[in-house]
Amino acid sequence: MADLNTDVRHIKGIGEQRAKALGKLGITTLRDLISWFPRRYDDRTQAKKISELVPGEAACVAAMIASEPKMSHIRKGMDLVKVRAVDDTGVLDVTFFNQTWLKNSLRQGETYIFYGKAEGNLLRRTMASPIVEPEGRREFTGRIVPIYPLTAGVSQLILSRSIRQGLDDCAAILPDVLPDSVRQAHHLCRIEYAYENIHFPESAKALDLARRRLAFEELFLFTIGLKRLRSRRETVHVPPCHDVDMESFYGALPFTLTDAQRRCVEEALADMRSGVPMNRLCQGDVGSGKTMVAAACVYFCVKNGRQAALMAPTEILAKQHYAGLAPLLEGLGIRCDLLTGSTPAKTKRSIAEQLAAGEIDFAIGTHALITEGIAYRDLGLVVTDEQHRFGVAQRAALAAKGEHPHTLVMSATPIPRTLALILYGDLEVSVIDQLPPGRQPVETYAVPGSYHQRVYNFIRKLAAEGRQAYIVCPMVSENDELPDERKAVTEYAKKLQNEVFPDLKVAFVHGKMKAREKDAVMTAFAAHETDILVSTTVIEVGVDVPNAAVMVIENAERFGLSQLHQLRGRVGRGKHQSYCILISDNQNEETKQRLKVMAKTTDGFKIAEEDLRLRGPGDFFGQRQHGLPGLKLADIGCDAQLLKEAQQAAEDLLARDPELTSCPAAAERLRELFTQAADTLN
Ligand code: ADP
Numbered sequence: 001m002a003d004l005n006t007d008v009r010h011i012k013g014i015g016e017q018r019a020k021a022l023g024k025l026g027i028t029t030l031r032d033l034i035s036w037f038p039r040r041y042d043d044r045t046q047a048k049k050i051s052e053l054v055p056g057e058a059a060c061v062a063a064m065i066a067s068e069p070k071m072s073h074i075r076k077g078m079d080l081v082k083v084r085a086v087d088d089t090g091v092l093d094v095t096f097f098n099q100t101w102l103k104n105s106l107r108q109g110e111t112y113i114f115y116g117k118a119e120g121n122l123l124r125r126t127m128a129s130p131i132v133e134p135e136g137r138r139e140f141t142g143r144i145v146p147i148y149p150l151t152a153g154v155s156q157l158i159l160s161r162s163i164r165q166g167l168d169d170c171a172a173i174l175p176d177v178l179p180d181s182v183r184q185a186h187h188l189c190r191i192e193y194a195y196e197n198i199h200f201p202e203s204a205k206a207l208d209l210a211r212r213r214l215a216f217e218e219l220f221l222f223t224i225g226l227k228r229l230r231s232r233r234e235t236v237h238v239p240p241c242h243d244v245d246m247e248s249f250y251g252a253l254p255f256t257l258t259d260a261q262r263r264c265v266e267e268a269l270a271d272m273r274s275g276v277p278m279n280r281l282c283q284g285d286v287g288s289g290k291t292m293v294a295a296a297c298v299y300f301c302v303k304n305g306r307q308a309a310l311m312a313p314t315e316i317l318a319k320q321h322y323a324g325l326a327p328l329l330e331g332l333g334i335r336c337d338l339l340t341g342s343t344p345a346k347t348k349r350s351i352a353e354q355l356a357a358g359e360i361d362f363a364i365g366t367h368a369l370i371t372e373g374i375a376y377r378d379l380g381l382v383v384t385d386e387q388h389r390f391g392v393a394q395r396a397a398l399a400a401k402g403e404h405p406h407t408l409v410m411s412a413t414p415i416p417r418t419l420a421l422i423l424y425g426d427l428e429v430s431v432i433d434q435l436p437p438g439r440q441p442v443e444t445y446a447v448p449g450s451y452h453q454r455v456y457n458f459i460r461k462l463a464a465e466g467r468q469a470y471i472v473c474p475m476v477s478e479n480d481e482l483p484d485e486r487k488a489v490t491e492y493a494k495k496l497q498n499e500v501f502p503d504l505k506v507a508f509v510h511g512k513m514k515a516r517e518k519d520a521v522m523t524a525f526a527a528h529e530t531d532i533l534v535s536t537t538v539i540e541v542g543v544d545v546p547n548a549a550v551m552v553i554e555n556a557e558r559f560g561l562s563q564l565h566q567l568r569g570r571v572g573r574g575k576h577q578s579y580c581i582l583i584s585d586n587q588n589e590e591t592k593q594r595l596k597v598m599a600k601t602t603d604g605f606k607i608a609e610e611d612l613r614l615r616g617p618g619d620f621f622g623q624r625q626h627g628l629p630g631l632k633l634a635d636i637g638c639d640a641q642l643l644k645e646a647q648q649a650a651e652d653l654l655a656r657d658p659e660l661t662s663c664p665a666a667a668e669r670l671r672e673l674f675t676q677a678a679d680t681l682n
């Protein structure tokens with residue numbers, strides 16, 4: 001086997017058909033395959049006696065088949081195989097649906113391991129469709145079994161056999177990106193051991209070692225990658241900006257900026273005067289007024305005779321920014337325009353010409369602004385809003401284009417400092433840690449599912465007062481398949497419309513919709529053409545609907561604190577008292593504590609710190625919106641201590657060997673990761 005980029009279809013034992021199925025999970029190369037980490041593990045090491053089986057609990061049991069399996073045909077498309085199994089403590093009746101081959105493969109008098117949920121009572125235990133294998137085989141029982149995220153047409157069996165095959169094929173060629181010295185200093189296992197045991201753990205201890213090693217490796221690589229991006233940029237020189245009288249800008253605002261906003265503006269302007277491209281993250285809770293910080297920077301840049309662009313992650317957000325900023329800035333002599341995917345071709349051409357001629361000073365839009373063959377006469381500043389949707393990939397892409405505008409990224413995701421160092425290792429950070437005066441905090445309640453009717457009544461009451469509501473419904477996954485968000489949302493919305501709110505207008509939005517459809521739904525909601533918006537978390541990103549006064553989150557236990565906080569930030573943006581209702585029946589102590597934190601505090605940074613303390617970093621990385629190529633920590637887990645160690649190791653190595661000549665495997669992997677990230681945009 002040549003290398004990890006080999007197409008999976010060339011792996012022994014994986015044919016065209018299986019390769020196609022794996023493709024549905026995004027697995028196309030050998031590397032993808034062995035990096036498809038289990039979502040969780042079932043500990044099936046211990047087999048119980050039949051008499052020890054607890055109804056309702058999944059367990060392994062070793063039992064001998066006592067009678068010939070019997071097959072019956074219940075109805076069309078439904079065949080049943082029944083067998084009776086025994087051990088020295090009791091009798092277990094086992095049934096299998098539609099697995100007719102078992103009638104001939106299960107043999108009377110032989111012992112098998114059954115793994116499944118036991119039912120029944122003390123006298124008679126039963127199991128329906130358990131996993132079964134001959135005693136001693138130990139493929140799916142008798143050990144810690146990986147449970148992979150699945151999709152239709154790809155079963156656990158297919159995945160674990162394919163991965164087994166993949167691992168066997170590449171055992172000899174797995175490049176170790178960690179230098180031996182680092183590995184030894186941090187007590188990390190070898191790469192072959194790590195991959196073997198993350199998939200097929202020999203023991204709980206081995207699994208732990210594997211996870212630790214793989215998480216460390218990712219963090220280590222990212223720290224190095226971002227630090228190198230940063231130092232490369234620091235060698236670039238651009239003409240420094242000159243001073244501008246900002247008072248005419250401040251004087252044109254309908255309010256006074258908060259001290260925190262002023263500080264962020266000052267920090268950004270100092271960067272732009274320095275002669276090195278600005279790379280700054282402006283972090284501020286929802287509603288902290290990041291837009292005006294951006295506007296101040298745009299004003300400064302344009303008054304320096306250069307152009308500026310503001311990129312939003314969605315069309316509707318771009319339109320909102322345009323509607324908010326253009327009147328203000330036009331009044332100050334700045335020529336603004338809006339460019340998005342739905343701008344008619346003719347207008348687009350004209351805007352492109354004006355940008356190239358320098359006749360537009362400030363362009364607002366989606367990322368079409370920097371990609372679709374748009375050229376600027378002199379682009380001095382790029383602001384990206386809601387940073388987590390853009391991320392490193394965009395930063396890398398801009399750098400790759402060989403242009404060095406100042407960049408300011410604005411994020412509403414508060415991130416604890418330790419994590420910020422990893423996620424934004426290539427950026428300077430400003431924090432807006434203060435809200436404009438006079439904000440009413442969103443009243444937050446955590447309630448059990450039995451409150452549904454009361455919650456609906458409350459929504460109805462607010463709707464009668466002219467308000468709107470968001471309802472976030474969870475994505476439920478069945479049988480470890482990747483959850484079907486479309487189904488979850490549409491079915492819940494239909495139920496609400498027909499059974500609960502026939503007199504109100506219920507709309508829905510989910511991530512599987514086309515961008516244009518999503519925008520249409522959001523626009524209609526913003527215009528109050530609909531009353532209730534059901535969604536998954538796609539509404540997390542900042543559309544401003546000041547009239548929405550209640551956010552209901554179903555199965556709130558499924559969300560991380562930071563995510564809950566983001567969602568809550570969708571309400572309380574107008575003059576109306578707003579509410580956030582967290583519904584959960586989960587009795588877990590940790591969950592209860594988390595939801596209590598939400599009810600108690602509205603400070604995003606406090607919540608983020610608490611989240612890190614309660615759940616570890618996986619939750620932050622797990623949002624998968626950080627744009628960091630290849631980070632899979634959510635799946636394999638890590639802790640804050642490991643984070644620090646990896647960071648330290650990366651810094652030490654770079655100080656010793658900035659070009660990574662001593663570890664070519666790491667240099668190679670970084671090239672791949674960061675080029676791929678930049679490529680996804682072009
Ligand atoms: P975010 O940080 O979430 O992007 P915005 O920039 O959208 O916040 O600001 C939220 C709201 O607060 C806007 O309506 C904005 O006009 C208003 N705002 C911003 N700064 C101030 C301020 N210093 N005083 C009063 N209102 C402000």
Ligand code: MG
Pocket residue numbers: 290291385542
């Ligand atoms: Mg904003």
